[in-house]
Amino acid sequence: MSAIATMTFTETEMRKPPAPRTKMPPLFDEPTTVQNWYKHINWTQSILLISTPLAAIYGMATTKLLTPTLIWSIIWYFFTGMGVTAGECHFYFLPNTKLLLVLGYHRHWSHRAYSATLPLKIILALTGAGSIQGSVRWWSRGHRAHHRYTDTDKDPYSAHRGVMFSHIIWMLVNRPKSRIGYADVADLDADPVVKWQHKYYPLVALTMAFVFPTLVAGLGWGDWRGGYFYAGMVRLVFLHHATFCVNSLAHWLGETPFDDHHTPRDHFITAFVTLGEGYHNFHHEFPQDYRNAILFYQYDPTKWFIKALSFIGLAYDLKKFPQNEVVKGQVYMAEKKINKIKEDLNWGVPIHKLPVFTWDEFQELTKQGKQWILIEGVLYDVSKFIDEHPGGPRYIKTAIGKDMTTAFNGAVYNHSNGARNLMSTMRIGVIRGGMEVENMKKDPIEEILDPKEYA
């Protein structure tokens, strides 16, 4: 027995199984009626999220896409993206908002996965705002509740309400504030950059989302309209839905290599769409880790970028969850997979459920044609196996009705582990006493005293 097998854990220390998919309470406190339906709609967010794709389509249909504008749109996409995923980059690397979204909003402010210097914070707050996903404070507050109450009704984008709800519907409706779980944002309220960005959010957001990218393309190469539509509008719509995928796709598609208690999953497609945020099973298990993907070949540009920022001194104190605990998660999940496979295999009739035969019954039954062999007290029915026996049918035929324990274990041939696995599927009974035992044979006195004799 290994040291692990004999280890004890308290109930609290023990891992919890997958949470059941509970029936969710209704979305709103009062039922939706013809009179009150409009109150349940978050009009600002709905108009924003519906009008932007329409504007983007209109812009694409009516505006010629110039090569420099295309390049600039992609650059600005990555920039505002990283602002949400992790932090700044345009001064030192590629200008990139998508990157900035996850860098800043997500890994820095929501999870404190690393610390940022003041210039980095300002850049993150600016570019992240260009993703129009709310202020750092609003975003992080909801996101912390999502982590703390994952999948429950207190999770603002609970995956248990379906993939469309967690993707976008949660933003179109007006949920009672009291229904979203509590999350502490005292640290954010104490951050002057966050405070400033929250205060001037509409102005900052519109500037970074539309004014700035339009100015760059207009002043740069005279493409004002293209700058507005492609680097502004189309980029924004792509960025929105890419980020929303972290809440929908990442809770729906893929594997659970670290934990299966909640819905988050790892998938490289999600990672590809979201600048590395798709290793979401890892992320929910170890949210304060600055990484989402731990293998070097997995796609996590946000991680690479934070690492690069730390080299140039803009980010520091990058947090990692202890590897010991990461491996524990992997090990438990791997064991679970194996146990699932084991349950589905044929291990033969359990020994305690086998019928018991006496040695004489065994002899009698084999004489009547049963093809049974005795090995270590257990009877094996080899009738279907004789012709398949890799040692040839001859050996096994001569073994019928005999105790072959030593022959099987080396006297004739020391069988492989494959043969040992196979034999348990052929169990048919056990022998009283385990072998031919003299004193368990019929009592000779009893035979002499057979009543018929005295009849």
Add this chain to the structure above:
Amino acid sequence: MSAIATMTFTETEMRKPPAPRTKMPPLFDEPTTVQNWYKHINWTQSILLISTPLAAIYGMATTKLLTPTLIWSIIWYFFTGMGVTAGECHFYFLPNTKLLLVLGYHRHWSHRAYSATLPLKIILALTGAGSIQGSVRWWSRGHRAHHRYTDTDKDPYSAHRGVMFSHIIWMLVNRPKSRIGYADVADLDADPVVKWQHKYYPLVALTMAFVFPTLVAGLGWGDWRGGYFYAGMVRLVFLHHATFCVNSLAHWLGETPFDDHHTPRDHFITAFVTLGEGYHNFHHEFPQDYRNAILFYQYDPTKWFIKALSFIGLAYDLKKFPQNEVVKGQVYMAEKKINKIKEDLNWGVPIHKLPVFTWDEFQELTKQGKQWILIEGVLYDVSKFIDEHPGGPRYIKTAIGKDMTTAFNGAVYNHSNGARNLMSTMRIGVIRGGMEVENMKKDPIEEILDPKEYA
């Protein structure tokens, strides 16, 4: 608890651990002396195995390699090879002796992995002979002993004698016949094709190894010398060492995904060199299976070839070991790997080894500065963790000196499995009674009767 965990197996049914690497007895019965050394050498085989590479080198240095001869040499290499690995092919597929070696000698005759029709047998016996590796009977007899007594002294090419011994030295020496384990070849002695090939082996071998390939190249495109050296000699040397790799490389390089009791290993490099015989861990565990590789993307051309032969009716009764048992092997080996990883992880001090504190001692110690938290009767030292706590230092600081069982389990936050894994590494003690228990506090009478009071 799963059904599997409560299952019982007899000692015989249980898998055996890796066999220890025992010290081998000396190769020969009597010690080698200046007088008798030459008796220990197998002169025929040594001359053959040493002269052929020399002749091949000489041939390559002195003979221009024509393109048709190169192509023919490769074809004839595969042909004679398949004769050893599995069976015939040149009439219906590519002419190919390497293929024929493994097809015929190995999978058909040694292991009865499939049945062959008479024409197939004849072709296998002819082409296999062109590999000059002895008659079917001699080859299979040794090979069956190798499987039956793998790694022991009775194994003619025991890997426990080192990689060079199992590659070639075993053929250069004259081992006492009695030392090789017994293997039943009655089925082969009853096979007229095998009997005929054994009887005329030297003639058949020389014809197929040299005369036939020289004739093809000579009569075909006038390259008698190239045919002799390249399709004959060079091909033979390559084929020899490729086949020998099954005994050396395949017992030395790679993984053991099905069983680790003996030395055989799976590696795609060995498979590539040996026409698919490199999934040797599988093969030793399930030797009568006509496959060596079970995954479609693994390289096992011999298997594909046998399958093709069965489609055209030349081979039949292809044997497979039950998938149920193959999976058992994989599952056991995967579990073993996981357990190895688990042993190396930090699981914290085992609960039964923790010191016991009273509730009052716990209170006193935290007052003195210890940063301990009580959860389900166990004390956790969080001093190194406070600043790392992903829920923030505030929560955990206020928890010091308190029983946080319900807070940890949901009253404040229902921690993830990752947090549960982590906590056991912080164990520092247990509380007598498991919690603050009124009746376990100091007996008030005792306090009143404190001797000092009465002094």
